Amino acid sequence: MLIRLDPRSAEPIFEQIVFAVKAALARGTASPGEKLPSVRELARDLAINPNTVVRAYEQLERDGVVVRRQGSGCFLTDRGSELGLAQRRRQLQDLLRRAATDAFHLGFTAEDVRAAMEQSLDQVQFDKNEKETQ
Amino acid sequence: MLIRLDPRSAEPIFEQIVFAVKAALARGTASPGEKLPSVRELARDLAINPNTVVRAYEQLERDGVVVRRQGSGCFLTDRGSELGLAQRRRQLQDLLRRAATDAFHLGFTAEDVRAAMEQSLDQVQFDKNEKETQ
Amino acid sequence: MLIRLDPRSAEPIFEQIVFAVKAALARGTASPGEKLPSVRELARDLAINPNTVVRAYEQLERDGVVVRRQGSGCFLTDRGSELGLAQRRRQLQDLLRRAATDAFHLGFTAEDVRAAMEQSLDQVQFDKNEKETQ
Amino acid sequence: MLIRLDPRSAEPIFEQIVFAVKAALARGTASPGEKLPSVRELARDLAINPNTVVRAYEQLERDGVVVRRQGSGCFLTDRGSELGLAQRRRQLQDLLRRAATDAFHLGFTAEDVRAAMEQSLDQVQFDKNEKETQ
DNA sequence: GTGGTCTAGACCACA
């Protein structure tokens, strides 16, 4: 899996890693079962401290995206979120309310947002989720 | 303008204020030209440190949402973002890519996201933006 | 809140802290809204590295037991677990299956376990949970 | 004896084996005197490193659950714990205090815990222990 | 003052 950092971004390094992994899974670029680079390896590749990678992997484990197994490595999983439906619905609403508000303040119209959202949705492999109706 | 804080949120207080103001504008609850409460007044109402309110107002000014006039107060503006179209489009795409990715990892389907997004768009008064086509 | 470490325990320090806080809440010794000692303060009191305390507080936040607010501190919350009911039921069963198995291998009888469990349940203030029937 | 691993668990493999053996004994699925699969055999069946099986068997021997006899294999024993009663009682209390605290934080009531515990106790063959009253 | 992020480097446990 290819992970690149934007050193100019205000986003913390470990969060950039977290998002990169989640995005790869969402795009279908990476698949459950796949092994992530080892902590030391990724740290070397990105020229950052191993602890920063550890933090990212910890966060991903919390989010149910990976499992870390001592001695063998860090693997993508297909567990998905274990939050209750109500929690998840609330998070989704929050997420989109933010996005809509920000888009408004960027000067876009509702139609602009719909179009751009369709584009983003197209890049995500929702097929897996389609099966288990909400 | 009514601003409420969520003490259980991990979001910094000043950001909660920034978002509350932007959201009020987006919903149409507040209108350009309107005067925001004074720093001291809002700090007292929310029982927070005045410096925190100052920080929020500074951020809002940076975002082009308010103008602060020495001695008379802080006013909502309708200038909107001053960024170039290209940069704003990039921000919009970024925004929605994040949202789509997060929604995926929450276990939702594309249809779920569309529906929830429509709901959010309904709550935002895009009319003002509709005029100046992008 | 009083937190003590057992230096002879094999349990990681940060986990000892996590359990101590959860136990205090469960016993009713501490209550939601209460402020935990600051990272630096607790680190000094326990003569450990601040990062170790940070780790414990991170874990507690993940578990929905505390909120950490930058600049103001770490507070006990009453959010409780946000996992789905199925998840929580599974965890409970797992927990008790382990306990029962371990008790068996310690040479105790079912009646011994029941009695000891009643004692433990008595020390936990389940009243809060009683309200929201499962 | 059937031993299965959960590859999605964060629990170390050797501990999963240890627990599986203890659980089989507790459920009555396996009986004292029975021979465990050889290190090589089990390693092959589970597709894991033989050293990991060795480690599990060592742990089981330390726990008094098996005896390993040079050249002939590893056998389940009925010796049980060799700890003093006081120490065992302390361990039992610790165990259950943890369980009760965790159950509380999962949002369950005392009655929920009692019911789930009964279910777990039912799956354990305590009869053997009943004889030697504590 | 508070917590948040990152680096550097040690030592241990697991496979």
Add this chain to the structure above:
DNA sequence: GTGGTCTAGACCACG
């Protein structure tokens, strides 16, 4: 080799 824990100490962001 892998990840897990802990220490030490830097600098930044929030209130």
